[in-house]
Every structure is written in C-alpha cells, then in structure tokens.
Amino acid sequence: MVPGPRAPESVETGVPLVGAEQIARLLGRDLPTAEQRRIIEAPLEPVLVVAGAGSGKTETMAGRVVWLVANGLVEPQQVLGLTFTRKAAGELAERVRLRLRRLARAAAEAGVVLPGRAHLDDDVLGGRPTISTYNAYAASLVRDHALRLGIDPSARLLGEAAQWQLASEVVEAWQEDLEIDAAVSTVVEAVLSLSGALDEHLLDPAAAQDGIARICEDIAATPAGEPPRAPYAEVTRLVGSLAQRSRLLDVVAAYRARKRASDAIDFGDQVALAARLAREVPEVGAAERDRFAVVLLDEYQDTSYAQLSLLSGLFGDGHPVIAVGDPHQSIYGWRGASAGGLERFPTTFRRAPAHGGGPAEVLALSTSWRNDVAVLDAANLVAAPLRAGATRVAVPELAARPTAGPGRVDALLTPTVLDEAQAVAEFVAAHWRAAGHGPGGGRGSAA
Template structure:
C-alpha cells in the first residue's frame, strides 16, 4: 500500500462563500460548502440526481487553487464520457480564469516551497495561459499508463488500439475459421458478439480464460447437481436454461483465448486490454503510483458507482494510502453493471481509500435537487424508495432523499392509462404541441423504455408539426429504410443471415405459401447435397437444432448437417420473386 507524506496545509484565506460572491455565483448550500471546504483527505460524496455535483466538483478545484492548497496542474479529474470530461474541464477553466482576474489566487506550496510566484499576468488579463487541471476519461487515463509503462511489465508499448469494428472483424475471422465443434445452435454473428462480450467481461474482472472456465464449470456443476424440491426428478426449467447458458460460455472460452493470442501476435489491443494492463502496472510497479501521486496532489473521481473491478484495482493501487481522492456518485444511477461495475463500490470506498491515519474515508451527501419542482421530486423519491432499502447483503451506502431547491415551484406530475403504444405517442405529441412554439427557446426530451418505441414517437411528433430528432445512431439504424439497406448488405455478404433474408422476402410481398415453398426447396437441396461426396470446409459447426444448416446458398462448400461438413449447394438465381416461388413449388416433393 502506498504511503502519503503529511504536510502542513497553508492557512485558508478564502471561504467557498466568499469565492462564489467574488465570481458572481450563487452561494453554496451547507452540503456543497462541506464538500468544497473538506480537508485534503479521502472523501466520498453521495450525490443525488440533479444535486449539482459537477458544479460542486468545479467549486472544490477553484477553492483549493484560490487558497494555495494545490496548483491547477496538480488536479486530476476522471469521468466516463468525453462529453462529461469536456463539460467539467470547461467549467473549471472558466472559473480559474475569473479567479485570476479578480486576484484571489494564493501561490500554492509543496514540500520544498512555493510552486508559483504568484498570479500569471497573462492569466490575470483574462488570457488562455492559465495552467489547466488534467481532466480525462477513465479509459484514456488508463491508456496513457499502459503506453508509458508497458515495458515495465514486459508488454508491448507500441500495441495499436483497435476500434470495436476492427475487434469484431478479428473475432469474426476466428469464428469463421474455427475447426473445432461448438455445441451451440447460435449463428456465427451471434457467436462473434458473445466472444467479444466474454473477452471484455474477463478484462473488466481481471480474469484469465482458464480461471473463468474453472469458475463457470463449478457454477454449472452446482446448477446441474442441485436437487429440485419435492418429488421432482429433473431440474427446473429455469435452472436447466441457466445451465445451458453457462455451458455455452464454457465452450466459447477457447475462442476467447484464441482472440487474446491473435491480438498479442499482431500487436493489437482493445479498450478492455488497456484498463487491465494499466491495473497490472499499478499493482506490480509501485514506482508508477508514487510518480502519479507526486504529479497529482488531488484526484476527483466522477460517477464512481460505474467503475469496474479493473478500474477500481487501478485507482486503489495508484491513489490509496490516504491520498486526497474525492469520489462522487449515486448508487441509484448505476448503469454499467453488465460490464462488471457494481453500485457497492461506493459503499466500499471508505475502506478501500482509508485516510492516512488508517481511519475510513469521510462520507458526505448532496441532496438538494436544482432541476425539478416539489411535486416531481416527491414522485421521484417515491419511485426510488425501494432502492434505498433493497440491499440487505454486504456493504451499503445511505442515499439521501432529494430535497427541493430554495424557491422551487409546486410542480406538476401527469399520468395516464392508454390503450397502446400509438396512443401514448399521440398523447405525448399533443402535450408538447400545447406548450411549444417555434419562437420558444425551450426544448423538451422524450424518454423511451426501448428503441422500438422511437419510430412511433417521432412520427407522432412530426405529425403534430413538432421538429424532432433522435439522439445517437440508434434512431437512424432503426428507420425502416436503413434497416432494409442493412438487411440487403447482410444477406449479400452472408446468406446464413436468415433474419435479414426473411425481412427482404417479406418486403417482396411473398405470402406464407411462398415461404413454405422456399423451405421445401431448401430441404430438397439439403437432401441432394447429403447424397453427394462431401468436402471439408474451413469451419465445423455442431448444429443442435438445424441439421440442414448451410451458411451460403451460392456454390461454395459450407457446413451442412450435424457433423459440420459441407458440400456445394448450387441454387439457380431466380428472376424475381414470382419465378423463385414457382421454381420452389415445382421442386417441392
């Protein structure tokens, strides 16, 4: 465990309230002031939704710089997205410029003496030469450590970072050329996605494929051998389903190991590899942590409830032992559980990041919501009440009830019981149309439970004359025209994509009888192919439910049958849907 040298901090000259008044801002609440003026020790802040955590984090940086406790470049801030990092960085830089302009900067001191002689004249004049804190994402910070110190643990410092698309192509090539049997009835594309997900999960949990295989085998054994209650002899359906899912993951571990080996052979690395390597460096090379602690005297960790096992290992190894780390988060807003994050990381922070004297870190809370009025907060607290009392096993953190800001209005919460999704979309559009005009500067957001609801909502909004756009690529990719285009490309590239082919066929207005004729024709081709001499193929797949599975309908050898061997399947190219259906009907037995 690292050790932090205790130093005598300079006397505080400016309070958080005085700084806010000098910068023309609202004075902080008692909770915000406690966080901003907290001593340079490990600190956990449980911040409810809309409680101004970004504003308060920026205020803490400004307070520390104004009182000479740290220099701006000695502050490290980490968050999850580039957008959040840019927002926090912009707020901090603007405040620091104004701080220099009003002359509230106290020279920072370190163990040897002053770090700066005084305010920078250029900065005092409002220029851009103010020293900037280092604010980045967790992944980019881990990537920098991996690049700079990889040689210390025998890793390749010049490994090239690949995108998600490149990683998918790499795994897909492995899957297509795999020569071992895979006891799964999944399509190659689904197997590729599963391998990528497993590889990422292992990196996030710092597990090797062999270790994960052993854990999964123990879990599967427990599921299979567990005796059902009563006189029932076979396992329950849900238990059997879970056991099959675990067995599929065990079968994919060889592909996961092959994927990792191929990345090493080609000098490649993905984002999960970067974080895992950085955690290994931080744990095995204490000098790296000493260097970073000396470089960054204060560390701010945003959205701490979403940190994974690897990220937690990295941060605790680098900045443990009493270093001034401030973690901000809300367990009720944890969204990355699927990749190893756990809201319990907030509850374990005081023990993981103990103070220099060995005592657990201090915990504060931000409970004043600045976004909503009273009625909305009452509804939100009612909905979130089970989350505050649901956890009974293991450590837990107390989440405060959200309180209204000073001067908050009464607010209004509307609800309705409608017949279907189309009625809901129409009601939302009518609600917004009654409150929005083209000259209004206000905007509104519609939140949906799932992406499939986007088209109906967008159509209803536009029908009501409201301009609307869907954030992210999900809305574009879900539009019918783009879905048809993707289905065409997928079927042209890989005729094994039956889902894409079925979409194209249904868009050609083929009926159920036509599709049955196509099915009969496919079966005839399979029987003919089975009677001919078989050729080996580059991929061997065990098809548990599709004995006549063929990955392409062009004249190339592909797997057919349970043994995973293939024969050419020559399918004459039809001239339009009518000719195709007629050919299938004539060939049907």
C-alpha cells in the same frame, strides 16, 4: 448543518484561506449551500459524495478545484478529474478554466489577496488540471508504462470494426464443434462480449472456465429431494447455457492469442493492462501520486471492477480522492459496474494513518436544482425501496431548491408504445416551443 473541518491555512504565503462563499461572490455566482460548502472546503483526505440527480455535482466539483487552487493548496496541474464521457470531461474542464481566469480578474479588481493567486491563470503556460475519461486515462498509463509488463506501448489499437473482423476470422476458421445453433455473426458478437466482460473483471478464459465448472458441480451436487427427481427445466437450461459459454471461451482464448500475435489491443485491454500496472508495479502508483495531489472521480457508481482495481491500486493509500456518485443511477451493470463499489468506497479509500486512519468520510448533496416539489415527491416515493435497501451508504431524499415551484405530475396510460411515444413527443414539443417565447427567446431543455 455543521461545516466540516477546514483544510490548513497556506503555509507558504501566510494568507488566510478564502472561503467558498467569498469566491462565489467574487465570481458573481449563487452562494453554495451548506452541503456544497462542506464538500468544497473539505480537508485533503478521501471523501465520498453521494449526489442525487440534479443536485449540482458538476458545479460542486468545479467549485472544489477552484477553491483548492485559489487558496494555493494545490497547483492546477496537480488536479486529476475523471469521468465517463468526453462531453462531461470537457464541460468540467471548461468550467474550471473559465472560473480560475475570472477569479484572478475579480480578485484583482476587488483588492482581495488570494493565497494561490500565482496559479490562477497558469493554464496560459500549460499548467491546467487534467480532466479526462476513465478509459483515456487508462490508455495514457499503458502508453507510458506498458514496457514494464513486456508489452509494446505502440501496439495497434483496434476499433470496433477491426475487433469484429478479427473475431470473425477466428470464428470462421474454428474447427471444433461449438454445439451452438446460431449464425456466425451471433457467435462473433458473443465472443467479443465475453472477451470484454473478462477484461472488465480482470479474468482470463481459463479462470472463467474454472468458475463455470465449479458452478455446474455445485448445481449437480445439490440434493434433488426425496424421492429424487429430475432437475427443473430452468436448471437444465442454465447448465446448458453455462456449458455453451465455457465452449465459447475457447474461441475467446484463440481471439486473444490472435490479437497478441498481431501486436494489437482493444479498449478493454487498455483498462485491464492499466489495472495490472497499478497492482504489480509500485513505481507507477508512486509516480501518479506525486503527479496528482488531488483526484476527483465522477459517476463513481458506474466504474467497473477493473477500473476500481486501477483507481484503488494507484490512489488507495489515503491519497486525497473525492468520488461523486449515486447508487440509484448505476446504468453500467452489463459490464460489471455495481452500486456495491460505491458503498465500499469508504473502506477501499481509507484515510491515511497520519490522519487517524479509518473509513473515508461520506458527505451528501441532497438539494435538487432541476425539479419542482411535486416531481421530487414522486421521485422520492419511487426510490424509497432503494433507500430502504441501502446497507453501507445512506442516500438522502432529494429536497427542492428554495425557489422551486409546486410542480405537477401527470400520469398517462396508453394502449400501445407508439401511442405513448406520440403523447410524450407532443408534450415535450408544446412546452419546448412555449419556452422559446420567453425573455431572450431561449428554449428550455427536457429529458
């Protein structure tokens, strides 16, 4: 594979850039693959990385940050990394911090001059990358800029229990007939779910009701055939369900009004408000781009429409954004996430005109460090229809690491779910216990 174009040399120091392989040697780590090196040393432009399961994306993202800082291309505090869980954010932050410190010591011992040497241990003085979850970052924007939208930044944040209590009060006080044969708890759950879905799609109840009305009108206007016949039962049930949802949206509107009157917001509100700030207040985006010279986005395929609007509003003007994701692993479809968001990344985050414009570059991580050959063969076979259906972003087959074993795939068909669970538990327990008798006594891991 031909390496990608290198970032410019350090103008301030005149010291040649240090490559990803040399940094790996200084840290005593395995050398990056050609794919990893191309990503780590990519120019300061938007890049999409399609990374399969177990392909070392966290390792590569950490290597990218260390390489940028070590070469003086950015300062640690100019890096923003976003992921979905606090655990993943903590893991990435810890990797970066430890490696920057180790690299500073190793380079000094080896007599290697690094262009960014002055910044390698800046975290002692508070200069460290900002590694956060998507929602926590959105919350910080709301705290800092909510007044620009006429919202009190100190508004009370409702947890799940407080949301339930407030929605329950609204439902129980509702006077109109919802024509729903369900328990109060079921209606409350539906109200909260609908309110969250509206936030994820940046809609208000009235807009959603208009959309439902258009769908119902289109269904009613569809020819019923010759001679005309009654609608199919499934169509009738669908229309009834949509009408029920439209009535529930009135309750959602009342719930939201109650939140505003209580000077309270929930987690969905935070993301929606942050997206509004990104779209409606240009000063917010300008400030964030000045603050963060490089942005790393993890698990990009699981970002919702509201999160996509937030990120593109802030950093969609050719800013150096590197997003990592796998369209085959999207698990948050229930809240608006779509692999289509990942496929649209190259056009949403286009190169800056100064760099020639055009769609962002698409790179790949296709070496699996987690599985043996037979396991990958089975996984690639199962995922083949997904690859065939890809339209904008090609997803490569996963290849085994050089030291991978042959592996083995077992198939099991059991009479009941309980039998299956018992068999899986026994299989994992047997291998997990056996791993505990290896060198050092450390146990293996399993998923």
